Each structure stands twice: as structure tokens, then as C-alpha cells.
Amino acid sequence: MGKKYWRRNLIYPYLFILPFIVFFMVFDIWPIFHSLSISFLDMIGLGKANFIGLGNYSRLFSDANFYQSLRNTVHYVIGTTLLQIPAALLLALVVNSMVLKLRSFFRTSAFLPVITSAPAVSIIFTTILDYRYGLFNMLLEKAGLSPVNWLQDMNLVMWSIILVGVWRFAGYNMIYFLAGLQGIPPELYEAAAIDGAKKWQLFRYITFPCLRPVLAFVFITHMIGALQVFEIPYLLTQGGPAGASTTINLYLYQNAFSFFRFGYGCSIAYLLFLIIFIISLGQMKFFGLFRREVA
Amino acid sequence: MADKSLRGNFSTNNLKILMPYIFALLLFPIALIFLIPFIWMVITAFKPEAEIFSRSFLPSQSTGENFQRLLEIIPFFRCYLNSIVVGVSQVSLGLLFSSLAGYAFAKYDFPLKSAIFIALMATMMIPFYVRLVPLFILMVWFGWVDHYAGLIVPGVVSVFGMFFMRQYIAGNVPLELLDSGRIDGCSEFGLYYRLVLPLIKPAIGAITIFLFMGSWNNFLWPLIIIKSETKFTLPLGLANLSTTYGLEYGPVMAGAFLAVVPVVTIFLIMQKQFVRGITLGALKG
Numbered sequence: 001m002g003k004k005y006w007r008r009n010l011i012y013p014y015l016f017i018l019p020f021i022v023f024f025m026v027f028d029i030w031p032i033f034h035s036l037s038i039s040f041l042d043m044i045g046l047g048k049a050n051f052i053g054l055g056n057y058s059r060l061f062s063d064a065n066f067y068q069s070l071r072n073t074v075h076y077v078i079g080t081t082l083l084q085i086p087a088a089l090l091l092a093l094v095v096n097s098m099v100l101k102l103r104s105f106f107r108t109s110a111f112l113p114v115i116t117s118a119p120a121v122s123i124i125f126t127t128i129l130d131y132r133y134g135l136f137n138m139l140l141e142k143a144g145l146s147p148v149n150w151l152q153d154m155n156l157v158m159w160s161i162i163l164v165g166v167w168r169f170a171g172y173n174m175i176y177f178l179a180g181l182q183g184i185p186p187e188l189y190e191a192a193a194i195d196g197a198k199k200w201q202l203f204r205y206i207t208f209p210c211l212r213p214v215l216a217f218v219f220i221t222h223m224i225g226a227l228q229v230f231e232i233p234y235l236l237t238q239g240g241p242a243g244a245s246t247t248i249n250l251y252l253y254q255n256a257f258s259f260f261r262f263g264y265g266c267s268i269a270y271l272l273f274l275i276i277f278i279i280s281l282g283q284m285k286f287f288g289l290f291r292r293e294v295a
Numbered sequence: 296m297a298d299k300s301l302r303g304n305f306s307t308n309n310l311k312i313l314m315p316y317i318f319a320l321l322l323f324p325i326a327l328i329f330l331i332p333f334i335w336m337v338i339t340a341f342k343p344e345a346e347i348f349s350r351s352f353l354p355s356q357s358t359g360e361n362f363q364r365l366l367e368i369i370p371f372f373r374c375y376l377n378s379i380v381v382g383v384s385q386v387s388l389g390l391l392f393s394s395l396a397g398y399a400f401a402k403y404d405f406p407l408k409s410a411i412f413i414a415l416m417a418t419m420m421i422p423f424y425v426r427l428v429p430l431f432i433l434m435v436w437f438g439w440v441d442h443y444a445g446l447i448v449p450g451v452v453s454v455f456g457m458f459f460m461r462q463y464i465a466g467n468v469p470l471e472l473l474d475s476g477r478i479d480g481c482s483e484f485g486l487y488y489r490l491v492l493p494l495i496k497p498a499i500g501a502i503t504i505f506l507f508m509g510s511w512n513n514f515l516w517p518l519i520i521i522k523s524e525t526k527f528t529l530p531l532g533l534a535n536l537s538t539t540y541g542l543e544y545g546p547v548m549a550g551a552f553l554a555v556v557p558v559v560t561i562f563l564i565m566q567k568q569f570v571r572g573i574t575l576g577a578l579k580g
Binding site (some may be wrong): 008010012013014016017019020021023024026027028029030031032034035038046063084091094097098099102104105106107108109110111112113115116117118119121122123124125126127129135138167171175224228230235249252253256262265266269270272273276277280 | 315316318319322325326328329330332333334335338347348352389392393395396398399400403405406408411415418420421422423424425426427428429430431432433435448449451452454457484487507511512514515519523529530531533534536537541544547548550551555556558559562563566570
């Protein structure tokens with residue numbers, strides 16, 4: 001087929017991507033850039049706004065409430081990473097060692113919280129963590145222990161949020177570990193077993209190294225997601241008591257949509273994006289370097 | 296004696312078969328960690344009001360009064376209907392756009408192709424929260440605040456869906472088939488409609504359930520764009536229910552129960568596609 005055919009048909013791929021690209025430009029690309037320019041304005045509501053350069057950003061650095069939300073978010077990221085990823089890995093190892101029928105029962109149970117909407121989760125946990133009538137305190141009392149103020153204690157509230165987060169997303173990470181485990185060729189285990197390797201050694205020298213790419217993926221995506229935590233603190237505690245569970249995105253939401261500080265809100269969003277970007281790059285480098293060292 | 300040894304053999308064999316089940320029984324509490332909140336939800340939803348605050352786990356009898364009260368205090372089925380309308384329109388438009396674009400990226404060569412593709416993928420890294428304020432401003436300009444259009448249209452494009460389609464089409468639609476279609480005089484759009492679409496049915500299944508769950512559970516965007524109760528989606532209705540009637544545990548839990556049941560049912564039926572969707576799309580990337 002000659003040049004003519006090629007030219008006549010060159011239009012089709014562009015036609016095929018056109019609807020996607022048009023919507024993408026309007027609802028993705030334009031807002032991304034416009035958000036950056038708003039972050040340089042003292043924009044409140046839709047009224048007239050002035051250019052203030054990095055004014056919003058410098059204000060952020062002296063905003064005690066922002067620091068508190070940053071601390072709470074870091075607390076959430078570290079807490080969920082330390083609890084959720086090992087839990088998910090353990091869960092995957094357990095499920096993977098089961099006979100097929102039971103495997104699907106366990107996998108489904110762990111995955112149910114993932115497909116439940118945040119408001120439903122928050123309703124359920126409001127009644128579980130309630131101080132006077134909640135399930136947890138009911139059980140504590142029956143065990144002869146004193147009740148705990150899960151959602152109103154300033155030192156405890158982030159841990160309660162972490163608990164809900166881990167419950168919600170451990171099954172999600174488990175799915176990736178399961179897929180990774182099933183991708184390991186069984187010959188590796190058979191060969192090692194012939195060489196007399198112990199169970200622990202199988203895990204240390206076969207399972208763990210083979211899972212490293214999945215582990216890297218889960219670490220990075222979990223961190224990106226956890227840094228953006230919003231729904232559960234918004235619904236369960238409204239960021240309280242006294243801002244003790246206000247996360248960065250909740251602070252952004254409050255500024256942008258309770259006080260209509262659009263400029264300030266956009267600067268929070270871009271700062272968070274910057275943090276996510278830098279940490280993701282760092283993690284990718286960490287896992288990449290790690291791998292080269294082994295090979 | 297013979298009888299005894301026979302029985303001994305029988306039981307050791309049985310033990311080997313039963314071992315995994317015994318193992319699972321010991322691990323059953325792990326599954327319960329995930330299930331107990333749901334069990335608690337079901338129990339509370341059917342508990343008589345007087346017993347909810349009486350600190351007993353199981354009710355003496357089950358009742359439908361919580362569901363009656365729920366339907367009195369909020370237009371719950373209206374929320375249901377809204378969620379279905381939003382979900383169906385977002386998924387069908389999203390499927391059309393992403394399969395067309397995915398097909399073009401998988402099977403055509405054209406100037407700027409990789410530049411466009413890389414730009415698309417790069418935006419996946421940018422949090423939605425960055426776009427929140429400008430998107431809202433855009434909705435004000437369009438006059439779409441508190442309208443179905445504002446609820447549906449901004450969520451139609453899914454880069455993940457497009458990427459998934461591209462991967463699937465690249466791996467499952469042979470170029471020779473498309474070329475033979477061309478020789479037979481099929482138009483380029485005809486190739487997409489008659490050859491590509493039938494071949495990518497599994498991908499369509501996976502993306503459908505993935506996009507639908509996302510739309511069904513989406514909370515943040517409806518929270519920002521919708522003001523009037525008649526346009527509430529299910530998550531918004533539930534959130535409103537718990538802030539306004541939070542002290543009435545029974546009806547609130549009944550609402551959560553009704554919202555969770557359809558998603559869980561769909562998930563149980565289409566579990567395989569869903570899990571394939573999230574793992575395939577991610578691990579290949």
C-alpha cells in the first residue's frame with residue numbers, strides 16, 4: 001500500500017483518540033495548570049484576585065494548623081505502612097497456602113471492606129467506636145476493662161483512623177501480593193527443597209526476593225494513597241477533636257470549600273503533590289538500587 | 296487387630312486431607328476481623344430500637360422498623376436511582392472513549408503518539424485534589440453546579456481505563472486480523488466495531504466493574520458539586536444521614552446495609568474480572 005493509503009488513513013487514529021483527548025484536556029490538563037496559577041493568587045471565592053507570588057506558600061510555612069495536619073498525615077502514613085503492608089503480606093501468604101475453596105472465602109472476606117464506600121464504613125465504625133454504646137467498649141466492659149474514648153481522645157484519635165484505614169485496605173494490598181506469589185515459578189521451591197532448604201530459608205531466599213517488585217509497587221502506591229487520606233477523618237471525626245485528626249487534604253477541603261480560600265487551597269494541593277512526587281522518586285530509587293545490588 | 300490397623304490407616308489418610316481445613320479453622324478469626332463489622336452492621340440494622348442501646352450483641356427479635364424509619368427521613372431510593380444513573384452514564388461513556396483511544400494507541404502509528412501517551416500516563420501521578428478547585432470553578436462557569444452534568448461529565452475520562460484497554464488490545468488483537476479486514480474492504484471504524492470490540496469482551500467486563508465501583512463509591516466530587524437532596528448519590532445520602540440523624544443508629548445502619556448489599560452482590564458474581572482488572576492493569580505498568 002502506497003503513501004496515499006497511509007495519508008488517507010492517518011486521520012483515523014487521531015479521530016479515535018479525539019473524544020478522549022478533548023475531555024482530558026478540559027477536565028484534567030487545564031485544571032492541573034490552572035490550579036498552579038490560582039496558588040499564586042489571593043483568591044477567595046469567585047471574586048477578583050491579586051497576584052501575590054509565593055505568598056500562599058510562605059503563609060503555609062508559618063501556619064500552625066497546616067503543620068498539625070502535616071504531622072497527622074505523616075502519622076497516618078507511617079502507622080498504616082507499618083501495620084497494613086506486613087498484615088497484607090501475611091494474609092497473602094496464609095491465603096496462598098490454602099486449598100482453593102477456602103482461599104476464595106478468605107480472599108473475599110478481606111476484600112469486602114475495599115469495595116464498601118467510605119460513608120458506609122464510617123457509619124459502621126461510628127457505632128463500633130462510640131464511647132457509650134459502641135461494640136468495642138461493650139466488649140471491653142464485659143472483659144472487666146474500662147472503656148476507651150476512641151474518637152474523642154486527642155492522643156488516640158489518629159490511631160483509630162489508622163485502624164479503620166488498615167481494616168479497609170489490607171485486602172487491597174493482599175491482592176497484589178497474591179498475584180506476586182502466584183507468579184513465582186514452583187520449580188524454584190522444588191529445587192530448593194531438594195537441596196534441603198528449610199521453610200524459613202524458602203521465604204528468605206525465594207519468596208522475598210521474587211516479591212520485591214510487587215513490594216516496591218505496594219509501598220509506593222500505598223504511600224501515595226495514604227498521603228491523600230481524606231474521607232475517613234472527614235466523615236468519622238470531622239478532623240477533631242481540636243484538629244487532632246485533620247489531615248492535609250481535609251485541611252485543604254476546609255480551606256477551599258468551607259472558607260472558599262481557593263488560592264490557599266491550591267497552594268496546599270501543590271505542596272502535597274510536591275511531597276508525593278519527591279517521596280515517590282526517592283522510593284523508586286531505593287527499590288531500584290536495592291535490586292541492582294543483588295544482581 | 297486387623298480392624299484397628301485399618302482404622303489407623305484410614306484416619307492418617309483422612310488427617311492429610313483434613314489438614315488444610317483444620318489449618319483454615321485455626322485461621323478463621325483472621326477472616327472474622329474483616330467480617331465482624333459487617334455482621335455488626337446487619338445485626339444493628341435489624342435490631343429493635345430499644346435494644347440498640349442496651350449493650351447486647353444479638354437482638355431478641357429482628358425487625359423492619361429501622362428500614363421504615365430510614366425511608367421516612369431521607370429519599371433513599373432517589374439516592375439509589377441517582378447513583379445508578381451516574382454510574383451507568385459514566386461507565387458507558389468511559390468505556391467508549393477509552394476503548395477507542397486504547398485501540399489507536401495499541402494498533403496505529405502516528406506522529407506525536409508516544410509524546411501524547413507519556414503525557415497521559417504522567418498525569419496519573421497527579422493527585423485529584425490538585426484539580427479540585429479549578430474543576431469547581433469550571434463547573435460554575437458551565438452552570439453545572441448542582442446538576443447531573445456536573446456530577447457525571449468530569450469523571451468520564453479514565454486514564455487507567457485507557458491504559459488497560461491499550462495493554463489488552465496490544466496483546467489480544469493480532470495485526471494480521473486487522474490487515475485482512477482492511478483487504479476485505481472494512482472501514483477503519485468498522486475494524487474497531489466488528490473485529491476489536493468482540494475480541495476485547497473480557498477487558499470490557501473488567502473495566503466495567505472497575506469503573507462502576509469507582510463511580511458508585513465516589514464521595515468527594517459529589518460532596519463538592521451537589522447541594523440539593525434530590526440529586527444526592529448514595530454515598531452522599533449516607534453521609535448526610537449520619538450527620539443529621541447520627542444518633543438513630545438503627546435507621547443509619549439500615550441505610551449502610553442497603554447501600555452495601557448491591558455492591559457486595561455484584562462483587563461476588565464478578566469477583567474474578569475485578570481482581571484481574573486491578574492486578575493486570577497495575578503489574579504490567
